[in-house]
Amino acid sequence: MxxxxxxxxxxxxxxxxxxxxxxxxxxxxxxxxxxxxxxxxxxxxxxxxxxxxxxxxxxxxxxxxxxxxxxxxxxxxxxIPMDKSVAKQVLGACREADMYLEFFTSNGIYSVSKEYFLEVLVDIMKSANPNVAEADIRKKAELRFQAEPVQFIADYDEIFAVENLEIYKILAFSLDKEKLKNVRTQLAGGAGMAITSSGDINLEFNHQDxxxxxxxxxxxxxxxxxxxxxxxxxxxxxxxxxxxxxxxxxxxxxxxxxxxxxxxxxxxxxxxxxxxxxxxxxxxxxxxxxx
Structure with missing residues (x-):
């Protein structure tokens, strides 16, 4: 090796x-x-x-x-950025399924709600660390804002209006595994798109390359x-x-x-x-x- x-x-x-x-x-x-x-x-x-x-x-x-x-x-x-039209397809499917999203771009990370963001992180961390007190989990969740700042916007559509912005990855979360399955099935095989996951409650969308x-x-x-x-x-x-x-x-x-x-x-x-x-x-x- x-x-x-x-x-x-x-x-x-x-x-x-x-x-x-x-x-x-x-x-x-x-x-x-x-x-x-x-x-x-x-x-x-x-x-x-x-x-x-x-x-x-x-x-x-x-x-x-x-x-x-x-x-x-x-x-x-x-x-290797995503094509904007592909990113809009992902947004449409995930929005219809009421999933929490993060857009990773050339201008940092975008999302729409800090409160929702924190609740999602807490749920993720609780499922991974069931024996840790929720108060301690919330403190760790807050550290995310220090390690990786997130820009909060009113609507995801604002992202597509940012000039010269490249979208590298879309991360979608849901605690409802049926929603995850349905969105994956709906978007699977889409041109120019790779769908993976890094956990049981998320989907990750990238350019196929x-x-x-x-x-x-x-x-x-x-x-x-x-x-x-x-x-x-x-x-x-x-x-x-x-x-x-x-x-x-x-x-x-x-x-x-x-x-x-x-x-x-x-x-x-x-x-x-x-x-x-x-x-x-x-x-x-x-x-x-x-x-």
Whole structure:
């Protein structure tokens, strides 16, 4: 392996949104062995950079599921925006289903209600952390505004009136799984659109070429690395394209059985330093082959 690509949430980050010391050490060990490291996430660049900076990790970042990519020195190398007509189709279907939306754009994130935004985040965090007090969850939800500022507008239609604005990703939430299923079914197969998800209560919409697997292949080629020498780690459906594109696809222990079925390897859960475990296993195999 010459390149390791890792998702963030549910993969490299633990339940507190932190990169563990074990994961940091394993990544550095791989780098010391001449292996490159990259993050591929559904997050925006700024939101992805924060935990990496705290961990002392400097690396290329594929953000917004592959719609935007940066080198390790923050140079923008790839953008794949959605066609406005496609974005309007997504808006129409999600609006009809009364879903909460976030538009990730070249001018930041847009949404329509801070109060609704907070309630959605609280519901998400409560479902992931049922044993944590709601007051503590609300405090953590408020931190989202510090890590990734959101611009609140009166109506989503205002977004399409902003001059020279590029839309990279639309994130839709609903606690009603039937609504999610119906919207996915309604929009599936639409030209110029990729539909994935990073959790049980959301859908993520991108340009069909803005997928982690495509972006990772593009980045690897720019480094002179073929996909036969790439290991990718992930836990959810927005990771599927890169898990399948990489020679060594590794599912996290906390991933669904469907995601695990896509991969040749499964490691420990994100809260049990699964990335470190997968890297150590790969390095040991590499060592054994050379002996």
């Amino acid at each position: 010459k390149l390791i690509a890792s998702d963030l949430d549910g993969t490299l980050l633990d339940e507190e949104g932190v990169v563990s010391e074990e994961n940091i050490a394993a990544i550095q060990k791989a780098i010391d062995h001449g292996i490159r490291f990259v993050v591929a996430t559904g997050r925006s660049y700024d939101a992805a950079s924060t935990p990496l900076k705290q961990a002392g990790i400097t690396c290329p970042i594929i953000s917004l599921n592959g719609a935007v990519a940066y080198t390790e020195d923050k140079k923008l190398i790839r953008t 803005a997928q982690k697997g495509i972006a990772l292949k593009h980045l690897a080629e720019s480094m002179g690395i073929g996909m036969a020498d790439v290991m990718a780690l992930g836990d959810n459906w927005n990771d599927a394209s890169m898990l399948q594109a990489a020679e060594r696809g590794v599912a996290m222990g906390n991933a669904s059985d469907e995601i695990k079925a896509l991969c040749s390897y499964t490691t420990k859960a994100n809260y049990d330093h699964g990335v470190a475990d997968a890297i150590e296993e790969m390095l040991q195999e590499r060592k054994n082959k050379r002996q």
